[in-house]
Amino acid sequence: KNQVEQSPQSLxxxxxxxxxxxxxxxxxxxxxxxxxxxxxxxxPVSLTIMTFSENTKSNGRYTATLDADTKxxxxxxxxxQLSDSASYICVVTIMDSNYQLIWGAGTKLIIKx
Amino acid sequence: xxxxxQHPSWVICKSGTSVKIECRSLDFQATTMFWYRQFPxxxxxxxxxxxEGSKATYEQGVEKDKFLxxxxxxxxxxxxxxxxxxxxxxxxxxxxxxxxxxxxxxxGEGSRLTVL
Numbered sequence: 573k574n575q576v577e578q579s580p581q582s583l584x585x586x587x588x589x590x591x592x593x594x595x596x597x598x599x600x601x602x603x604x605x606x607x608x609x610x611x612x613x614x615x616p617v618s619l620t621i622m623t624f625s626e627n628t629k630s631n632g633r634y635t636a637t638l639d640a641d642t643k644x645x646x647x648x649x650x651x652x653q654l655s656d657s658a659s660y661i662c663v664v665t666i667m668d669s670n671y672q673l674i675w676g677a678g679t680k681l682i683i684k685x
Numbered sequence: 686x687x688x689x690x691q692h693p694s695w696v697i698c699k700s701g702t703s704v705k706i707e708c709r710s711l712d713f714q715a716t717t718m719f720w721y722r723q724f725p726x727x728x729x730x731x732x733x734x735x736x737e738g739s740k741a742t743y744e745q746g747v748e749k750d751k752f753l754x755x756x757x758x759x760x761x762x763x764x765x766x767x768x769x770x771x772x773x774x775x776x777x778x779x780x781x782x783x784x785x786x787x788x789x790x791x792x793g794e795g796s797r798l799t800v801l
Binding site: 606608610613614615616617618621659661663670673675676677678 | 689691719728729731734776778780789790791792793794795797
């Protein structure tokens with residue numbers, strides 16, 4: 573069954589600290605993996621998108637990694653800021669005729685001053 | 686970057702009335718648009734996938750006669766919540782994908798529906 577699991581479900585850290593969010597998937601065949609940030613009451617905003625051949629991709633203080641062999645991805649946030657408080661969602665695309673998207677449940681990140 | 690505009694951003698209606706939400710891709714042609722619903726503190730739930738010029742594909746458990754989706758052009762899709770009831774109150778979000786199916790997904794800002 574095609575699934576995307578994210579951990580932890582929620583995370584609270586102090587401002588300035590680093591954190592890493594995890595995404596494990598059992599999607600096949602794999603097309604790409606995306607990380608989105610969603611602020612409360614807003615639409616998701618794309619952070620990174622990675623294909624099979626990409627191991628690391630950065631977007632400012634956000635760095636995503638992908639291990640296609642173990643089917644794991646992580647999102648590392650460096651020097652967290654209060655504005656990083658949001659839900660982070662991992663989405664994997666199946667390489668089928670519809671390029672179906674499989675959504676993770678998200679990680680709720682709270683940054684405390 | 687590409688922009689997806691959603692309108693209205695919030696709407697309040699009486700029970701039994703119908704509400705239409707628009708989703709427009711402003712600077713690209715969206716061959717596929719997706720409609721999601723999100724309840725408080727929950728993740729996005731895909732309701733339906735809409736391809737331009739064809740009938741929408743609804744996810745299991747989503748009533749197609751209640752949530753009417755029209756994707757008549759490459760830049761516009763609409764979601765109509767018919768005979769809305771309080772339990773339909775939710776945050777509705779659309780996303781659009783360009784002509785490359787593996788390409789980027791762009792999300793609208795969402796529409797908050799409150800049914801009294």
